[in-house]
Amino acid sequence: MNLKPVFKEIEDIEEKDEGALNLLKKRLLGAAVVVLFFFAIIIMRLWMLQISNGPEYETRAYSNRVRIRQVAPPRGHLLDRHGREIVTNRPSFNVVLIQEDSPDVGDVLKRLAPVLNMDISELWEKMRDASGTPRYLPIRLKEDVDWQTLAYLENHNHEFSGIRTEVQPVRVYHYQDLAASTIGYLGTVSKKDLEEVDKEIYNGQDTIGKRGIEKLREADLRGEKGYTYSEVDAKGFEQKQLKTVEPLPGREIRLTLDLDLQQIAESYMAAGDKSGAVVVMEVNTGRLLAAVSAPTIHIEEFVGGISKQQWQALLDNPKHPLLNKVVQATYPPGSTYKMVTALAGLAKGVIDEDTTFYCPGQMRYGNRTYRCWKRGGHGTVNLNRAIGESCDVYFYQVGARVGVDTLAEYAQKLGLGKKTGAEMEFEKEGLTPTKKWKEKYRKAKWQDGETLSVAIGQGFNIVTPLQMCVMTSALANGGKVYRPKIVEQVVDPQGNVVENFAPELVSELPGVERYLQSIRKGMEEVVQGKRGTARNVAIEGLRIGGKTGTAQVVRLAVYRGLKEQDIPYEFRDHAWFTCYAPAENPEIAVTVLVEHGLHGGSGAGPIARAVLNQYFSGKINTESEEKAIPAVIDQQEEGGE
């Protein structure tokens, strides 16, 4: 190979154009400028990315690789006063989708639908409901899947990218709907809830107490979420666990409720398909041993969200199952109010124990006639008989003498007309009417005749069953109004008692004990007396003091004279019975209200009797009553601690 000619030619050019070569080389400076220009751009860009925005990208790199998964804490258990479990938890497995890890959501959902035994449109609806959820957060597609589905998904997880299962504790109701209106239920955090709660703690997938103790004690019950931090690759598969923060279970709440009493009261209310309330309270402490609202809601309907139709049906139900009638419904107290009138009369010196009035079956006042429930009249009655036989005329007389404002004053002192302060939602205040009240709210002058209606518990008077029970307790315990309480003890997961029951005295009526003694004698007459209105409640070996009441629903002349069974249900009178026992040394007060139950003694009495029977069963010694009772009290105190 001879390259000589080529080189020769080149050498010629070199010699000829030494200047041209230099000219070319000068242009290299321009090239160097271009190189340096881009060098500068690249360095500036590096500065921008790594120094100026470094921290931001660092965060993004972290969130890229680290999946933080919430671990729901087990919610605190709810126990009865003796430690028996009413509501606990069990694990439920949910199928969730993490959008970020699922490149083709449509395809995955299509294949997932038959596995979950769901229609594809349902899955898309879940996706729509969760729109706005960050791509890295799970969207719940199906809750509480069975083991077969779970196992299938775990084994085929690589076929369903972005689909995960998560475990979540759900409530177990050991006694179904027991105390449902008091305990309440849970639901998914709604958008409205999110506005009210701490967003640091809750997200849209969490459950939260919606009603009752579950809501009011949410902070105690919920516990603290745990987290697992795991490193994932770009396909979302977990590479390793970085850190785990165990969830902190919620606090256990021991309620003051007594399972047995609650159950028996509920079963009696359910037996006759009754609507109403039963309240059992310790007279010397304010512990609520039972709080029944009938008919009950069915908690199962609320688990996982209630449908609109079901909700509407509950709203339309004439017996108002959604209402916790213990505190949310008010009724005229009827004759149970006569103790207030009696106390006002005694305290004001209008009457004493021996004062008598003649009852001819009616009383003429102003230009109206006020009837006694007993057409034939009670004849000459003293206080004892007046309460025992519930003579209306006697109390018309007393009421007319003390006036409505005094009645209201004593009613309030006994706990009526104001919230009791129990841990129950939407408690009603009730009403103890006064002259001022009527002028202010009804824009009318008080008519003296109205005082007579109030004196026997009709008219503007309204009370809640819980207020009635508080009043009964106050009558039984010497005038102490206790705040009714539902929580016995709150225990944290380490076993520390963070809250313990302590009686809370709201108000006290001093110097009335001797009047109350007179009233209580009358109340004993109601049950124990030969002509008492609640003779049917009497239990052998147990002295009970009580009072029946009939709250008029309507005063329609149409129904006057009709047989009770012929009056339409919704126009029948409400039946009250409120009592305490043992009469010698009262322990508990029981208040029963049966809506449209007609008569206190027959409509409400048997339920109170069943409760008392349950409470005192095994404690009653018919042989030597006097000795047995103190022994029972000791035992009770021991058992309570």
Add this chain to the structure above:
Amino acid sequence: MIRIDRRLFEHFDMVMLLLIFLVCAMAFFNLYSASFPPKEVGMAPYVRQGYFFLISFAAFVFIISFDYQELHFWNYPFFALIIILLLLALVIGSKAGGAQRWINLGFFKLQPSEPAKLMLVITLASYYSRKEIVDGYTIKELVVPIGLTAIPFVLILVQPDLGTALMLGIIFVSMTLFVKLRTSTLLTLGSLGIGLALFAWGSMLKPYQKQRIRTFLNPEGDPMGSGYQIMQSKIAVGSGGKFGKGYLEGTQGHLHFLPERHTDFAFSVWGEEWGFAGSAAFICIYFFMLIWGLNVAMHARDRFGVLLAFGVVTLIFWQAVINLLMIMGLLPVVGIPLPLVSYGGSSLLTTMLALGVLMNVRMRRFQTSMARD
């Protein structure tokens, strides 16, 4: 037999060699990290690249062993060989990702479009050095170089490999501008080029290529699609911060968030693990190498030497700039490797051959002619 001139050693460019070794060493260590976690099957990329380094270095030594003047002659068979290989790639080439770019040689898949870049540099350098026009070239003289560029350009474009084809165009434009055009010619060709580009956008670009450009203009609009790569690369580089996460500690790369982490996005791994300090150091060394390359051109003994050295710098420089701007989100994803750093035998071999040419020009700057018998 060729008698080796003692002056060859005297003028051997130790600085350039050191710079090349330095870049190669950093690239190799980076590749080791980018190879994690190891694949279940096959050779780890860094091991393969290690072999390529050895082969490429042998090629480098081979290139500096003869006078670069001989490239005037060897250019013809080299050109022919590349064209044949490009045609072969289209006929029997193996496909990957919708493109037919590789010829399977069993132990190694050759991508002929890579050496085509160097071939174009040598071809243009040879042509422009032999056909010297001091006042600037006109269209008449440009017909040949345009033709020489267009042949491989079209063959690569139809593979399709838009990035590499454009690279050929950039090399042609850079070298042609360097040798100077008449102003009128420049204006004519410039407007023609723009018209062609507009026409190409309208009719020739594949949908995925248009998508890449659109994505580049608005990467956040499509975070799961092609914008994902840019996004993840920016996160990788940016999260390196001042001093990086430490060698082998990068999470973006090791957890597969970073796509193509040992090929096109290799420098993202470096940026993530070494931070601004390490990245800036790397860029400084890399660009110093390029400036040193221009210095070689400055001291070349003849027009061919100047053009060869300039062409080699152009070749490496533009690829580096496009790659770096791409991984930092300033250019769309076009599939241009970072020479010496990105994994890939064809690219490495081509770059080392090109650097061999550069060294050759440098070593023989005092030689007036080749050693003769």
